[in-house]
Amino acid sequence: MKLTILGKYGPFPAPGGACSGYLLECGQRRLLLDLGSGTLSRLLQIVPKLQIDAILLSHLHSDHMGDLLILRYALQQYNARGRNVPMPLTVIAPDTPEEEYRLLTGSGVYDITVAQDNLRARIGDISITLHRMTHPVPTYAFDIEHGGRRMFYTGDTGWREDLPALCAGADLLLADACFSEAERAGGGIAPHLTASEAGRIAKEGGVKRLLCTHLWGGGCDEAQLRAEACAQFPDSAVAAEMQSYLI
Template sequence: MELTVLGRYGPYPAAKGACSGYLVTLGETRLLLDCGAGVLGRLVSFVSLDNLTGIILSHLHSDHTSDYFVLRYALEVAYLQGRQREPLPVWAPAEPAEEFARLDYRGLVSVHEVEEGQAVEIGGIRAVPFAGRHSVPSYGWLLTGGGATLAYSADTEPFPELEEKVRGADLFLCEATYTQAQLAQGARNHLTAAQAAGVARAAGVGRLLLTHLSPLQDLDVLLREAGREFPAVALAEEGRTYRVRA
């Protein structure tokens, strides 16, 4: 299994950056995980949209969904040109209802509600969602295939079960929005880099990749604070492909 980071920023991108978007591939399976601002142009530099197997939207905040609404136009063109016949499967939380209702589009996608622990098979990948804690329902995912497991935190603040949810993952892609100083000043609704690293250590994951980075953040501080808790850590790099191996 391979993970390509298309965008690593939230809640808006840095200059020349993009918001959350990750391409997960295994054999012929091509799964897009989140589709925030700036992701679509990068996605098509790695894969033809005709070959996409499915899309997971972790939650319905715009920094994870905005380019999805543009991607639908590409699906429509593909349909009109006879290149797409089957609706593309999309998985997303059912709330907020008004956001969920916007996902369906002219029969070109088949939208599925995500439920806690309800596994879905996406090509050769077994995907299991788990509920995080965020200002809207947000699901992290455990993706298993080819003998390896990738865990994705999505957006969440800390909760006691998180380490159980991602236990033993070979690669843990985890949000790291804040520094410890920002936490002390009252920042909530997301994780600090140190909290992400604490979860990685407690869960016994192989490697930790920090993502959902604020464009205003001093990234050296994030990396240093995480490294004290869990040395096998790096900042997610846009455009880079990571091998997920056991």
């Protein structure tokens, strides 16, 4: 499997950056994990014909699904102009908040399977299992297996005791690691993991590698986040936009 970071920021992008969105290539198949603002432009640099097999949306916050609203136009326009782009496109996503969900339905562009805790899905030879996380709206982590390799994407979530067991043994953990411990101590922040908590999950879960993502777009100290993750789990890195990672 090959994971490419299309965007790593939330809940808004850093200057020149993009919100959460990840391309996962598994053999001949391509999945998108979230598609926040700014990620479609980057996806088109890599997959200009938009040959995507499915989109997995962790939740319906705009920093994770904003570009699906623009992707609608791309799919409709390309097909109207005779380019054979796959449509409707398979999407797995929660069906709430209702007003956000309605934006994805009705156009005939997306064929949506509603996310549920422990839902198992197959896209060709890729196995996907969903797990409900802790966030202000229904949010799911994705456990993805292909060809004997496995990655686990937390989506957005606060600390959960079950996370180490859920991701145990994964080859790559892609984790929300929004805050340093100092920022957490400052209080008043939404349910997200700190880099240290992401490292603890990686350590207790015995994963092979941790990639920290969902950095604050307003400016964050990446070296500090990496140091806090590495203090728990040495094989930690902060995701780099448009970089690919072999799993």
